[in-house]
Amino acid sequence: MDNERTLDVSLFPKELKLLLALIGPISPPTSAALKERMTGGGDLSGIDWDHFVRLALHHRVYPTVYTNLLRWDSSPIPEAVMKALYAAYGKNTFQMMHLTATMDKVSRLFDENGVRSLMLKGPILAEELYGELSLRTCKDLDILVSADEVELAETILLGAGYELDEGEVRILNDWKWRVHHISYTNPQTGVQIELHWRLNPDKGKEPSFEEMWARRRTSVLTEHPLYYLGSEDMFLFLVQHGARHGWFRLRWLLDIDRMLEKQLNSSDIAAHLKRYHSLAIGGQALLLASQLLGTPIGPEMKPIAAGNHAHRLARSAIIFLNEMITLSPVPQHLTIYYRRYLFSLRSASQKLLFIVSLLYPNNRDIETLRLPKKLYVLYFPLRPFLWIWRRRKQQASS
Known part of the structure; x- marks a missing residue:
């Protein structure tokens, strides 16, 4: 290169x-x-x-x-390093076994109540990409359902003892458009489940649930059938997820490395990325994997990483890897940089939708000015003024 x-x-x-x-x-x-x-x-x-x-x-x-x-x-x-790694490895093995049992139980509950579900990451990904549970870490379960079945899935989780985590306030019935998942935690087991109805929050073009369901694969991890994404959908999801988080954890890049070891149909992957406006993001993942991990990139995949946009995105992600940070919340000194980085990931249509979404009220507007629910519609014309008020208050406090 x-x-x-x-x-x-x-x-x-x-x-x-x-x-x-x-x-x-x-x-x-x-x-x-x-x-x-x-x-x-x-x-x-x-x-x-x-x-x-x-x-x-x-x-x-x-x-x-x-x-x-x-x-x-x-x-x-040093021996002390090996002992520390062994302790973390053993703890993770038990964690993954616990998550597998929970995933099996929740999947059964969904099936019994007519909710179709696709496992996005977690133990399914560990088994698929690494060959065994202990070789990948996971802190929660990500489950994708149809947008039409979110409320039923939520009822099932609440009935099973899960509690809704604090998050986006559901106002104006736009919450399914504004966010792409809701989180729930079981206070008894400590397991968190992220219930998704879209792959990503950027409101751009992505496969419909019906399309992904038609391409689903079946895991043999448990006796009860567990379904997960097809190869093209999984690659799309992994590169979009890693890009959105700036690849600040090498685990996500290692997932790409392991997936590229599989017998993927490169032309299908490229066509899928192009269809969903993610060629540059796919190229970013390939560049980072090949240059940081030494991942071999086949000749069919190299054109994806050849674009200037892909290289700029890969170069932009280096700072997140170098600083050993997390982006929840974003460190103050990187706030503006990260916002610009996220904007650069979006396609032209996604950028337009993002700008339009800025006009929609959110929970910060409610916290700034409490209105009766019947007057929520007033948050639309008031939003610019509330935003200015928050900015001035923030500047004054600084």
């Missing part, structure tokens, strides 16, 4: 470079090959091992790091 397309990772600390080396494909799997991959022939002196462990935990790739070190020559790695 020419220098103009090479991503600048010169500011990455040695600990992050080591992490990238450990999760990317290395052949032969020896400490010498690992050093060559990480530093171009340097050594591992000067590594802050505590920071390395923090990075592995932050990026949620410690299962891969630990199991790869067991297979490779791990002699340069």
